[in-house]
Amino acid sequence: MVPNAPVRRSPADGRRLGAFVYDVVKERLLEGGWSAGESLDVESLKSDLGVSKQPVMDAFRRLAAEGLLEIVPQVGTRVPVFSMEDMSDFFAMFASLEAEATAVGARRQTPAQLAELVAINRQIAEIDTTSVGPSERVHGYLTANRRFHGVIQQMAHSDVVMRLSDRMWDMCDLMINTSANSRPLADEIGERHDDHERIIAALRDADVERARREMHAHIIRNVPMLERSRSTGD
Numbered sequence: 001m002v003p004n005a006p007v008r009r010s011p012a013d014g015r016r017l018g019a020f021v022y023d024v025v026k027e028r029l030l031e032g033g034w035s036a037g038e039s040l041d042v043e044s045l046k047s048d049l050g051v052s053k054q055p056v057m058d059a060f061r062r063l064a065a066e067g068l069l070e071i072v073p074q075v076g077t078r079v080p081v082f083s084m085e086d087m088s089d090f091f092a093m094f095a096s097l098e099a100e101a102t103a104v105g106a107r108r109q110t111p112a113q114l115a116e117l118v119a120i121n122r123q124i125a126e127i128d129t130t131s132v133g134p135s136e137r138v139h140g141y142l143t144a145n146r147r148f149h150g151v152i153q154q155m156a157h158s159d160v161v162m163r164l165s166d167r168m169w170d171m172c173d174l175m176i177n178t179s180a181n182s183r184p185l186a187d188e189i190g191e192r193h194d195d196h197e198r199i200i201a202a203l204r205d206a207d208v209e210r211a212r213r214e215m216h217a218h219i220i221r222n223v224p225m226l227e228r229s230r231s232t233g234d
Contacts, residue, residue, distance in 0.1 A: 021051060022059040029068060029079065030170060031139055032177030036081045040069070066167065068174055079178050084230065087175050088223050094168045095219035098149070101165060102199065102215035105155030106208045113151055114204055120148045121196045128193060134186035141189050142173060148196060152215075155203075176222060180229040188225060192218070 025045065034040060045056050060077045063069040071077050082090075127140040146169060153162045176185055185192075195218040202211035 017051060018055045018058045021045075021049060021055040022062055024049060025056075025059045026063060026068065026170075029063065030173040030177060031135075031142065032183065034079045034178065036079050036178045039076050039078045042077075066170065068170060080174070082175055082179050084227060087179065087226055090171065090175065091220055091223050094172060095216045097161075097165065097168060098152075098219050099212045099216035101156045101158075101161050102152055102203070103208045103212040104158075104161075105152050106203050106206050106211035108157055109155045109203050109206070113155055114200065116151050117148060117196070117200050117203070120144055120151070121193060121200065124148070124189065124193045124196065128189040134183040137186040137189060138177065138183050141185065141192070145192070152199075152203075172219075172222065176226065180226055184225050184229040188221075191221075195221070 025040075028034070040060070042053060042056050042060075045051075046053060049056070060069055060071060064071045064077070067080070069077055070080050124141060124144045127137060127144065131137040131140050149165070149169065150162075153165050156162075177183070195214065198214045199211065199218065202214050
């Protein structure tokens with residue numbers, strides 16, 4: 001979905017209305033459809049989605065409970081605003097979690113999982129070379145990237161790790177796509193692809209320490225990217 005474009009979809013796939021609205025708002029939010037501090041307009045969403053106010057408010061409350069929105073009494077609902085310090089602290093913790101999960105995966109990976117990582121990263125390379133606009137590039141990368149890291153989570157064979165990692169990936173995407181002055185991730189897809197190649201190699205070699213180190217570096221690179229974007233206004 002292109003951020004800020006009219007949605008006008010319906011839950012034809014059988015989802016309940018509340019879940020449908022939640023999914024659509026969350027997707028648009030994580031892809032930067034609104035900027036940090038921006039208010040979400042209930043009436044506009046009602047019109048775009050062809051629903052009543054209740055499922056929209058239910059989606060807002062659910063997203064607020066997950067830390068992806070803020071509901072301010074007597075004011076409305078808005079995208080959270082994060083300081084650079086907030087984001088640096090978050091990515092330090094996130095990098096540690098993902099690094100440890102990858103280290104576990106290096107001991108438990110299977111040939112089929114490695115083959116899946118290779119296939120997904122090949123798609124990321126194609127996105128980098130064929131996608132044109134920044135929104136298209138970011139959407140394609142985010143979709144493939146979540147699949148890539150989902151496979152690594154599966155290698156850990158831990159439901160707890162998977163649930164926690166999913167929540168942190170949501171926060172990661174929110175911070176990157178709402179807090180920057182532009183869409184800096186669109187210009188780093190090639191570098192992210194190369195990171196993935198090094199991670200795959202470490203996993204294939206069952207090199208626990210290298211897998212941990214490569215994943216940590218991959219996640220923590222978001223901090224200087226955001227610092228550059230905020231300082232230059234690019």
